Every structure is written in C-alpha cells, then in structure tokens.
Amino acid sequence: MNNLLFITKNEGKVREIRELAAPHGITIEQVGYEYPELQADTLEEVARWGAIHAAAIFRRPLIVEDSGLFISSLGGFPGPYSAYVHKKLGNKGILKLMSRIKDRRATFKSVIAFCDGSSEPVIFSGSVEGEIANKIRGKNGFGFDPIFLYGDKTFGEISRDEKNKISHRRVAFERLIRWLLEHRDVQTI
Ligand code: IMP
Numbered sequence: 001m002n003n004l005l006f007i008t009k010n011e012g013k014v015r016e017i018r019e020l021a022a023p024h025g026i027t028i029e030q031v032g033y034e035y036p037e038l039q040a041d042t043l044e045e046v047a048r049w050g051a052i053h054a055a056a057i058f059r060r061p062l063i064v065e066d067s068g069l070f071i072s073s074l075g076g077f078p079g080p081y082s083a084y085v086h087k088k089l090g091n092k093g094i095l096k097l098m099s100r101i102k103d104r105r106a107t108f109k110s111v112i113a114f115c116d117g118s119s120e121p122v123i124f125s126g127s128v129e130g131e132i133a134n135k136i137r138g139k140n141g142f143g144f145d146p147i148f149l150y151g152d153k154t155f156g157e158i159s160r161d162e163k164n165k166i167s168h169r170r171v172a173f174e175r176l177i178r179w180l181l182e183h184r185d186v187q188t189i
Pocket of ligand 1: 141144
C-alpha cells in the first residue's frame with residue numbers, strides 16, 4: 001500500500017483525506033507539523049509556500065492543504081484568513097456578522113499542494129457552493145461545517161461519508177489522484 005505524507009495539525013482534514021485516499025489504495029501518514037503560513041491573499045500561494053517549506057524539511061513527497069470559506073456578500077471574507085477568523089469569531093461571530101444580510105451565498109474552497117522536493121509544487125483545487133445557515137446546526141465535521149448549508153442540511157448535519165461525496169476537499173483530492181496516476185508510479189508515490 002502506498003503512503004502519502006500529509007502535513008497538518010487539523011485532525012478533521014486528516015479524517016476526511018484518509019477516507020478519500022483509502023479507495024485508491026493510499027494510506028495517509030499525518031505529521032502534525034505547523035509550517036509557517038505565508039500571509040497571502042490566495043489559498044494557492046499559502047499552500048505552495050507551505051509545501052516547499054515542508055518538503056525541504058521532510059525530504060519526501062508530501063501534501064499540504066489550505067482551505068477556507070468565501071462569503072459572497074462579504075467580498076469573499078474570511079477566505080485565506082479562515083483559520084484565524086474561526087479561532088477569533090467562531091461560528092457564532094460569523095452568524096452575527098451575517099445577521100442582517102440577505103445574500104447568504106458562500107463557497108468552501110480547498111487547495112492541495114503536492115511537492116516531491118525536486119520540482120515545483122503541483123496545485124489542485126476544489127470548491128463547493130452553499131449558503132450560510134441562519135443558526136448553528138449539527139455536530140458533525142469541524143470548523144464552519146455547522147453553518148455551511150448545502151441543500152437543506154448543513155455539513156454539520158451530514159455524515160463524513162456524505163460530505164466526502166461532495167466536498168471541496170474531495171474535488172481537490174480526486175484531481176491530485178488523477179494527476180498522480182498520470183505522472184507517477186502510484187506504487188511508489
Ligand atoms: P487552514 O486551511 O489550516 O488555513 O484552515 C482553514 C480553516 O477553514 C479551518 O480552520 C476551518 O475553520 C475552515 N475550514 C476549512 N475547510 C473546512 C471544512 O471542510 N469544513 C469546515 N471548515 C473548514
């Protein structure tokens with residue numbers, strides 16, 4: 001079985017990526033190393049820089065993932081600042097910011113950077129469209145899941161299996177797998 005290094009401290013992301021990787025015969029080895037996050041305007045830049053930094057340290061092919069919630073009526077906020085905003089405001093804070101706003105459209109975006117240490121990182125992205133709910137709903141998932149409405153349920157109300165069928169992370173990860181199948185011997189990622 002192949003093994004792919006995933007550099008992240010976020011256990012929620014690891015659980016999802018592990019389940020997405022398993023059907024492809026890939027196991028995920030997590031390293032809870034906190035690489036310095038570049039203060040940048042795009043997830044792509046943050047992920048690319050993180051992958052270069054981590055590959056120089058671990059000297060093995062690896063992935064990092066940067067993701068975020070982009071709220072249309074707030075000009076895409078919190079976007080690349082999602083982790084910080086979630087820590088400071090939480091889901092309650094976002095609902096408060098949105099309390100008088102009618103346009104509740106939002107997008108989750110995931111960017112995965114793969115780096116083997118010898119060439120430029122390769123970037124894969126995925127997104128899913130939804131809305132900001134009116135209240136916190138459900139206990140599943142992590143981060144903004146309980147306020148991200150997809151159809152009539154929030155990501156906090158659906159199982160990990162269901163989320164993994166439609167999520168931003170799934171789209172980005174499947175793009176990575178397709179690329180690996182084309183460009184690498186997947187037996188020896
Ligand atoms: P980062 O990718 O480590 O910078 O963190 C992104 C932040 O966005 C996380 O701390 C979560 O709060 C949020 N986030 C990213 N992906 C998801 C998701 O799938 N569900 C809920 N929140 C997410």
